Amino acid sequence: MPEPSDTPDDIAVLIRESAVSHVAAEDTVGRARRLREIDGHLDQEAFIAWSRLGWTAMLGPAERGGGLGLSEAVALHEELGKGLAGGPLIHGAHVPMLAAGACTGAAASRVVASIAEGTPYALAFQPSGGALESHATAVRLQEGGSVLRLQGAAHYVPSHGGHLLVAARGPAGLVLYHVDARAPGLRRTTARAADGSHVSSLVFDDVRVADDDLVGRTGEAERALDAALDRGRIIQSALLLGVMRATLARTLDYLKTRKQFGKTIGAFQVLQHRAVDLYVQVELTAAALTHAIALADTAQDPVLLAGAASSAKVRASEAALLVTREAIQMHGAIAYTQEHDIGLFLNQALTQAAALGNAAAHRRRYGLIVARQIAA
Amino acid sequence: MSEIDALPYDAMDEASFRAMLRDFVEAECPAEIRHQPRRMRRAEVEPWTRKLADKGWICPGWPAQFGGMGLSVGKLMAFQEEFDRLGVPRAPDMGVVMLGPLLMRFGSDAQRARYLPPITRAEEVWCQGYSEPNAGSDLAALRTEARDAGDHYVVNGQKTWTTLAQDADFIFLLVRTDKAAKKQEGISFLLVDLKTPGITRRPIRTLSDEEEFCEVFFDDVAVPKENLVGAPNQGWTMAKALLGFERIFLGSPKQSQGALNRLEALARGTGAFGDTGFLDRYAQLNLDVAHLAQLYARFADQVKRGEPLGADVSILKIFATATYQRITELTVEAAGEQGALLGPAAYGNESVDPLAMFYLARPATIYGGSSEIQRGIVAKAVLGLPDG
Numbered sequence: 001m002p003e004p005s006d007t008p009d010d011i012a013v014l015i016r017e018s019a020v021s022h023v024a025a026e027d028t029v030g031r032a033r034r035l036r037e038i039d040g041h042l043d044q045e046a047f048i049a050w051s052r053l054g055w056t057a058m059l060g061p062a063e064r065g066g067g068l069g070l071s072e073a074v075a076l077h078e079e080l081g082k083g084l085a086g087g088p089l090i091h092g093a094h095v096p097m098l099a100a101g102a103c104t105g106a107a108a109s110r111v112v113a114s115i116a117e118g119t120p121y122a123l124a125f126q127p128s129g130g131a132l133e134s135h136a137t138a139v140r141l142q143e144g145g146s147v148l149r150l151q152g153a154a155h156y157v158p159s160h161g162g163h164l165l166v167a168a169r170g171p172a173g174l175v176l177y178h179v180d181a182r183a184p185g186l187r188r189t190t191a192r193a194a195d196g197s198h199v200s201s202l203v204f205d206d207v208r209v210a211d212d213d214l215v216g217r218t219g220e221a222e223r224a225l226d227a228a229l230d231r232g233r234i235i236q237s238a239l240l241l242g243v244m245r246a247t248l249a250r251t252l253d254y255l256k257t258r259k260q261f262g263k264t265i266g267a268f269q270v271l272q273h274r275a276v277d278l279y280v281q282v283e284l285t286a287a288a289l290t291h292a293i294a295l296a297d298t299a300q301d302p303v304l305l306a307g308a309a310s311s312a313k314v315r316a317s318e319a320a321l322l323v324t325r326e327a328i329q330m331h332g333a334i335a336y337t338q339e340h341d342i343g344l345f346l347n348q349a350l351t352q353a354a355a356l357g358n359a360a361a362h363r364r365r366y367g368l369i370v371a372r373q374i375a376a
Numbered sequence: 377m378s379e380i381d382a383l384p385y386d387a388m389d390e391a392s393f394r395a396m397l398r399d400f401v402e403a404e405c406p407a408e409i410r411h412q413p414r415r416m417r418r419a420e421v422e423p424w425t426r427k428l429a430d431k432g433w434i435c436p437g438w439p440a441q442f443g444g445m446g447l448s449v450g451k452l453m454a455f456q457e458e459f460d461r462l463g464v465p466r467a468p469d470m471g472v473v474m475l476g477p478l479l480m481r482f483g484s485d486a487q488r489a490r491y492l493p494p495i496t497r498a499e500e501v502w503c504q505g506y507s508e509p510n511a512g513s514d515l516a517a518l519r520t521e522a523r524d525a526g527d528h529y530v531v532n533g534q535k536t537w538t539t540l541a542q543d544a545d546f547i548f549l550l551v552r553t554d555k556a557a558k559k560q561e562g563i564s565f566l567l568v569d570l571k572t573p574g575i576t577r578r579p580i581r582t583l584s585d586e587e588e589f590c591e592v593f594f595d596d597v598a599v600p601k602e603n604l605v606g607a608p609n610q611g612w613t614m615a616k617a618l619l620g621f622e623r624i625f626l627g628s629p630k631q632s633q634g635a636l637n638r639l640e641a642l643a644r645g646t647g648a649f650g651d652t653g654f655l656d657r658y659a660q661l662n663l664d665v666a667h668l669a670q671l672y673a674r675f676a677d678q679v680k681r682g683e684p685l686g687a688d689v690s691i692l693k694i695f696a697t698a699t700y701q702r703i704t705e706l707t708v709e710a711a712g713e714q715g716a717l718l719g720p721a722a723y724g725n726e727s728v729d730p731l732a733m734f735y736l737a738r739p740a741t742i743y744g745g746s747s748e749i750q751r752g753i754v755a756k757a758v759l760g761l762p763d764g
């Protein structure tokens with residue numbers, strides 16, 4: 001980890017460098033291939049490695065090895081995205097860490113410490129696709145005498161091992177509980193995402209929780225969760241930026257080497273123009289991201305943060321899908337094979353574009369925010 | 377199938393002809409293999425193709441004298457439309473669609489007698505060996521070589537992207553027979569039994585997770601001289617001459633219509649029609665498909681009147697494949713988080729697999745002449761723009 005005396009910009013540079021060497025040393029693209037082809041189950045080793053690098057803790061409290069901000073996380077994930085790594089780090093460490101780190105329940109500091117040490121957590125709050133905010137949760141907390149129970153369902157929960165952070169509606173408002181994924185009464189059905197990772201639907205049927213499991217109290221949980229989700233989306237947009245940068249770079253290499261009709265195909269003007277259009281989208285994403293970081297770092301207003309996150313996520317999702325689709329087209333038949341790496345980039349783009357709300361969901365939210373501002 | 381039996385099809389009015397096809401498909405084609413969002417393997421469609429073969433319906437477009445149904449072009453279009461509408465799976469059909477017509481026109485009597493009957497009985501399946509690693513859009517750059525060894529040819533080289541070669545019995549090849557001649561002029565057309573020693577097939581898995589095509593390697597493969605179709609070095613001309621009215625099928629609205637139907641099922645299930653953002657995008661695609669179908673009908677009428685198609689038919693494929701892809705993209709988007717998950721999901725009582733649709737649509741703009749190549753053709757041959 002960087003020394004505290006480093007200025008924030010230096011830290012971002014150092015983190016970027018360690019991400020670049022991580023991608024190279026660990027052959028993360030090869031790892032992404034194995035995840036897709038064999039079994040997308042998360043490997044715990046990766047979390048331990050990220051923990052040693054300080055990445056699982058970085059967005060937590062300073063005294064737990066954190067204290068870094070979005071700029072550093074964005075720098076990290078732009079590089080990890082180029083290597084198809086980082087998705088589980090966002091969903092299994094950053095988002096839960098940001099949520100738990102802003103809470104004061106009995107279990108909060110235990111969760112923070114455990115994430116910092118490399119134990120993955122998964123946030124469960126979505127009643128259905130397209131739900132962006134924690135208040136939508138369809139899990140209810142029921143108090144029966146001294147016993148607390150969770151009832152309801154949550155979908156699109158990343159399958160990150162044994163620990164869940166569950167957003168539940170209590171009698172006085174939203175609360176956040178730590179729940180063991182093997183708790184009696186909890187049923188899980190799992191599907192695989194395009195990148196091979198596992199995603200679960202959870203049904204809570206009288207799942208017992210104790211006061212000791214409370215992470216976020218009424219009053220703080222909702223705000224902590226929504227801020228964590230929106231910061232997570234900005235980081236996710238950085239990952240998508242990395243995916244598209246790497247995809248474009250590989251495509252440009254191909255355009256410069258593939259020959260048809262006695263020319264490198266990159267000499268055909270139509271392909272040149274299309275490549276430029278992709279480059280425009282990449283740079284738009286980068287600019288939208290920089291703006292979103294600045295807003296998020298200073299914004300006290302959750303609506304501003306939500307607007308910034310949606311703005312970045314809309315652009316990054318659309319652009320990443322466009323770049324990866326066009327990359328396939330410009331490669332021709334070879335990119336329609338599983339052997340070729342471009343498909344892995346497409347699958348990563350599909351997976352991250354959809355998780356935590358896709359472009360359509362974020363356009364909708366952004367549109368409503370803007371419409372309210374205009375009306376006011 | 378004799379000529380006499382075939383005649384009634386042309387005498388039938390179109391409505392009863394369509395009704396006859398529909399009744400047969402509904403009775404004989406199992407529901408599990410209909411409306412499938414993927415290319416089916418030979419073994420999966422075999423029971424169905426047997427039934428078609430017994431009926432004499434494997435080669436609807438062939439003249440009756442060669443064992444076809446002897447349909448007029450109008451009836452053939454109706455046949456195709458009806459089968460598409462009913463979701464009849466496409467059996468491996470390179471022999472039916474490409475090789476048969478080529479042999480009828482350029483083959484010897486002996487070749488026609490040997491190869492055509494087993495195609496009409498669906499007993500021998502063919503694959504198309506044109507593309508090579510370095511000869512895709514620029515097909516004339518192909519290098520697989522057939523060396524003249526007196527009474528036979530010796531073939532060396534590699535073909536690739538050969539659709540369902542692993543299910544085929546034979547391959548028809550474009551091979552180089554004269555390395556000194558201009559690119560297009562040194563190419564010959566050769567028929568090869570895939571059981572010949574020296575041939576290796578390696579299936580390739582696609583993004584759709586299917587082994588849909590193969591690499592085919594030729595290592596000193598001996599091919600009898602009698603397997604050459606037409607004269608030596610005439611292969612390019614023959615292959616090109618065959619690009620007849622079949623080109624219209626590449627621009628058919630059926631893939632778009634099928635995908636739109638799935639998108640509608642999904643949107644009904646999620647209630648997305650109540651979302652004006654979705655409705656706007658859906659309406660545009662609905663219009664695109666409708667207008668595509670109307671444009672297609674215009675070209676189809678031209679074919680039915682017996683007029684040849686011009687280069688302008690390429691505009692169908694350009695728009696049909698782009699529309700098809702955009703529908704699958706909206707399907708993924710409308711599915712939300714589910715849109716990134718592998719496998720079908722239930723929407724109401726229908727099942728939709730957005731990702732499978734999305735993957736399957738990707739190569740439509742690559743095979744059969746990429747959209748870039750098609751645009752180049754239209755720009756020059758139709759709009760009269762100069763060469764770059």
Ligand SMILES: Cc1cc2nc3c(=O)[nH]c(=O)nc-3n(C[C@H](O)[C@H](O)[C@H](O)COP(=O)(O)OP(=O)(O)OC[C@H]3O[C@@H](n4cnc5c(N)ncnc54)[C@H](O)[C@@H]3O)c2cc1C
Nearest residue numbers: 268329330332333506507512513537538539739743746748
């Ligand atoms: C699913 C599938 C099935 C297939 N089945 C068969 C089969 O059964 N038998 C067979 O022989 N082949 C088959 N093919 C191969 C197909 O014909 C080729 O993929 C196609 O010709 C394109 O060649 P390529 O893939 O090598 O791409 P390339 O020709 O290398 O093209 C790469 C990119 O460059 C563009 N490009 C190339 N030239 C130009 C130009 N002059 N101007 C502008 N842009 C250009 C292309 O449009 C494309 O975007 C199949 C392909 C696919 C995807």
